[in-house]
Amino acid sequence: MRYAGLWVALLVVVGASFSVLSYYGYEIYQKAPPIPERVVTTDGQVLWTAQQIRDGQNVWQSMGGQEVGSVWGHGAYVAPDWSADRLHREAVTILDQWAQAEQAQTYGKLPPAAQASLRQRLRDEMRTNTYDPTTGDLVISPVRAAAVRAVNQHYDGLFGGGPELAKLRAAYAIPTNSVPSDERRHLLNGFFFWAAWTCVTNRPGEAISYTNNWPADDLVGNHPTGSIVLWSGVSVILLLAGIGALTWYFAVQRSKEVEPGNHTPAADPLLALKLTPSMRATLKYFWVVAALIVLQVLLGAVTAHYGVEGEGFYGIPLAQWLPYAVTRTWHTQLGIFWIATAWLATGLFLAPAVSGKEPRLQRAGVNFLFVCLLTIVGGTLFGTWYATRQKMGLTTNFWFGHQGYEYVDLGRFWQIFLFVGLFVWLGLMGRGLWPALRERSDQRPMLGLFLIASIAIALFYGAGLMVGRHTHLAMAEYWRWWVVHLWVEGFFEVFATVAIAFLFTRMGLLRVKTATSAVLFSTVIFLSGGIIGTMHHLYFTGTPTAVLAFGSVFSALEVVPLTLIGYEAYENLKLTRARPWVTAYKWPIYFFVAVAFWNMVGAGLFGFLINPPIALYYMQGLNTTPVHGHTALFGVYGMLGIGLTLFCLRAMSLGRTWRTRPLAVAFWSFNIGLVAMVVLSMLPIGLMQTWASIEHGMWHARSAEFMQQPILQNLRWMRVVGDVIFAVGVLALAYFVAGLKLGWSIEPQDQGDVAIAGGTTGLRPATTWSPVRGDRA
16 A cells, blocks of 8 residues: 555554543543532631532623633633732732721731731732532632622622723723623622632642742742743753754755656646536535635724724614624634635535536535535524623523634534534535445545544534533643544544645646655654644643643644644645646735745744743733734634635636736735734733733733823724735635626626536537546547
8 A cells, every 4th residue: 555654644643642642631620620519617607509600600601601711721812811910909908908907098008018927928918729528618718708708899899790890891802791690690600709719729739839830929929930931941942943953854855856847737627527506516615615704804993893892883882782702702713714614615515526426305404504504503693692692591691692712603503503513514525425435546545534524524523512511621622622633633634634735636737646755644744743732722721731731732732733834835825836727826826825835924923922931821811812813813713714615716717817906916915914913903902001010910911001191092093904805805805706697707708608617618629527536538
């Protein structure tokens, strides 16, 4: 078997990696911070029960969860991190209580020696673990109980209608009465108390907290541990070693290659491609992609502006109807929806093209799946909006409202609906590919990997269903990152890599053997770091130290293959000059070049900026995270989705000449706008926050006092420059896609040849094309 070694390597990497990831999932379950049966004072007063803390987590989810501030550093960036904020407020309140009782003044006015004495006393008070596993009680002292009640009152006013906190609510972009019920606010306080308690209380028998001493806060003695520093150094060393090893391997392989000459076909092989009914039926998917991009970018602009104006949009009190929690939820969800739609539609388009056969009722299946897609998108958007009205019960919210976890916010009913829809898609893909898989051809290994990636896409979204209504937050984060990292960043990338390779081989731009070897090798290299590298998201989410070690090392290895991405970009760019006919595919290929660039910059440079434990210790939850998020999610996966969309649209209109000026505008606006967003706004804000986090603590870097400084307000306004340029690109792309149907994107002399996706063209040769053989018969 020609590729036996690569297939064995792939099986070993996947099997070993998931064994490690699963084992430490069990370890996280065993060693997660306990939820006490009762939080009780020394005089026997019960503050919260375990059920109330769990219900408080559900209240937090119903109001938007990770879309309103963050907990343990994961979530949105305008409001504070509630675990860090609550921890610091309790600490300051206790210090002031002691200072008033003993010195008749606040802690801040005491001399340094007296402050140092009280700080050590505070650390002893807060870091000592008073949870009794035999009774399930967490016993707190009278002084801490008084501090807890004082902070409860602050959050009551903040999430209620306290007029004295109106300015702070505006700074946090939180509507008045976002949690109108007294009972729900009490439950919410219980969850926030528990989340803060885990951040400072030492694990039994250890001198570090359940969250590995995150967040940074000198008052309570939260500083980086030795493990954080050690494994950060190891990860950098392994990154350098991996880069050296891969560069050496790459140089050796290149030296063995013999320049084959230009074997690119003299004419476009795809001109002989005959569109089937199901292939034509995918056109509406790509229209939806264009529409969702426009809507997502509009919501992104509104969401970013809330960071400046709080509850308004250029004077319009928009937050009354669409608060920050809703616009940010929709913005992130729509990004996932349109990118996934572009990739799934590409699969549906390619399956019959690969086999050369149209399975029975394939078109009906494609249309049925489209209706399901629209239903899921509409139902999810309404459910997450209505949930923030706080008119749903907590159980109803879990099923139909807002689950509160970033990127998987949709209610459980919609999750199940989407999961089933993915298996419908998998069935359509499988039956379309099966005839080609049965034939012995050079394409068979690549098609096998294509099918495996398709199975993984359908299967791994199901990881989100492992989270129940009362699942411990540490385990909820574990499974959430299976979806975000493994589903979106992992197997979708494998799927897209194979899809691009298939397109290029069909066009005769790549040899099948070369493409297959390259795809298998890159998949092995990528997944060898990518699967276990999922754990770099879990450093500080109530996990044991071993998770920090594995996550840091393997997330560094994820970056290694990206160091040679410039070669991939150059090779893709050369393809546009292979033959004159290839210029018809110039802009789809240019988007693939952009994917390579942003893979290196967004995923590689900005990803590794925050991945080492010592970096993430100070940066988690700051604006350095959306720098990576925007440049990797849109820069890599978004550009890839647009490139695949344009390739499919090109294949639907072969023989016609595109007017590509709007595509040129879209391409350069996307890239320039993304650079401007990062360089002029997000990155400077994130770096200033990082400095504040190192100097004063995470609580300060996320506080309204820091974030509302004039210089930071000006930097947020500077994002408008990038947003406007980017929006021009979005409108240009939508204009072009609409013009393929309405005529203005096609040269006039070609208007009468064929309607898009019509299936025939006057320029098609009389020969037919065999997708399996890749030749003309």
